[in-house]
Amino acid sequence: MTFPIQSSKPPLKDEQEESNGSSKMAAWVEPEAPISPPPPKLWDPELLKGLKHQLSGSVKLSNALWVPALGLALLGWYMVTSASMELSVRWYGQPYFFAQRHGLYLLVSLFVFGVTLRIPSHVWQALSAPLLLVSLTMLALVLVPGIGREVNGSTRWIPMGIVNFQPSEFAKLAVVFYVGAYLVRRQDEVQTQWRGFLKPFIILSLFIVLLLSEPDFGAVVVLLGTVLGMMFMGGVRPLQFLLLILASVGMGSALLVSQPYRLQRLLAYLDPWAPDHVLGTSYQLTQSLMAFGRGEWAGVGIGQSIQKLFYLPEAHTDFVFAIWAEETGLIGALFALSLFGILVLNLIRFAFKAQSLGLLFKAYVLYGIAVLITLQVFINLGVNTGLLPTKGLTLPFLSYGGSSLMMTAFMLAVAMRIVSEILQRPSTKEQGRSARKFAAG
Secondary structure (H helix, E strand, C coil): CCCCCCCCCCHHHHHHHHHHHHHHHHCCCCCCCCCCCCCCCCCCCCHHHHHHHHHHCCCCCCCCHHHHHHHHHHHHHHHHHHHHHHHHHHHHHHHHHHHHHHHHHHHHHHHHHHHHHHCCHHHHHHHHHHHHHHHHHHHHCCCCCCCCCCEEEEEEEECCCCEECCHHHHHHHHHHHHHHHHHHHHHHHHHHHHHHHHHHHHHHHHHCCCCCCCCCCCCCCCCHHHHHHHHCCCCCCHHHHHHHHHHHHHHHHHHHHHHHHHHHHEEEEECCCCCCHHHCCEEEEEEHHHHHHHCCCCCCCCCCCCCCCCCCCCCCCCCHHHHHHHHHHHHHHHHHHHHHHHHHHHHHHHHHHHHHCCCCHHHHHHHHHHHHHHHHHHHHHHHHHHCCCCCCCCCCCCCCCCHHHHHHHHHHHHHHHHHHHHHHCCCCCHHHHHHHHHHHH
């Protein structure tokens, strides 16, 4: 009986290396398609490990953003000072009460800006859903008796010491974060299916109901327009976008005629100089138009406005631009608008750059902030010039109000942080050199 003899000779070194190499090659199977990274989580150990370094790291401010923003902030301080002096004397016995209060708001806003600037953008992406829930809760709290404060028939503010906080201002940016994160997570679904396209608007409907309960129709228009703009940049199909535009216009028209005061404003807008309107519903509009008319080309002179002498109500808040146009004319009005234009165009330029680099959340947030600022400026100036029916909506940077100013600073800091991350990102050539160096070493 014979048995097979097993050789006890060890394999040769070359054979062993070849076998090990074959095993490694067999174990490594390259995926057929790239897998999208999951959305960041705030409790991710890798993100937490680098968060401290990112918070303490340097932030590169873009001149294209901070220069026009600083110009608008200083311009707004002057506008508020000039437009509020007579009112301040009548109410508080000294001419600079509102100017000093606005200066304090600027300092607080500067602090908010500095703190927000240190926070990496992936934190906002990770917190998009909780921030949305917080903003929704605050909008509900405004309507609770004893918590919300009513001003001129609307309950939109929560008293917080020297500042009346307006939750709708925070809700705008919270919705921008949420929609930006949603477009990243559900990009294919948004672009190919009705279900993915309509989901954000189901959540948005809760905000619309709460805002209309305050009531704050202007915030609804701004919020809905911002989401529409972000969805368009997210790549929704043209038919979906067109149908949603038509539905939004229909809903807005129905809301305009659903309340008597809105219908009165619409009728006054159509004929502001009618005897029934000129001293009633359209009084603010006609006084604002007089301010623009008096300004002509070069204005009546700094501090020489007549309309601010108790003719134009809310001259230092919603209609502050009319006083500026009266004092500086068409030249001054175009100068202020050019600062807004520079800021918005540069936001869009950086958003395009982020999108080309595949940084989709950063791109969508920049798009949302750009649309948000544009809509608020357009609506406020449209009301001031009679292009749109009268609606209370602050002008970013320029109108008096701590809540609006601080949220504008918060929004601007988020945008500048994103731009800093884009500018500090290694270029394609640098990435290629690093990859070759890694492969060679």
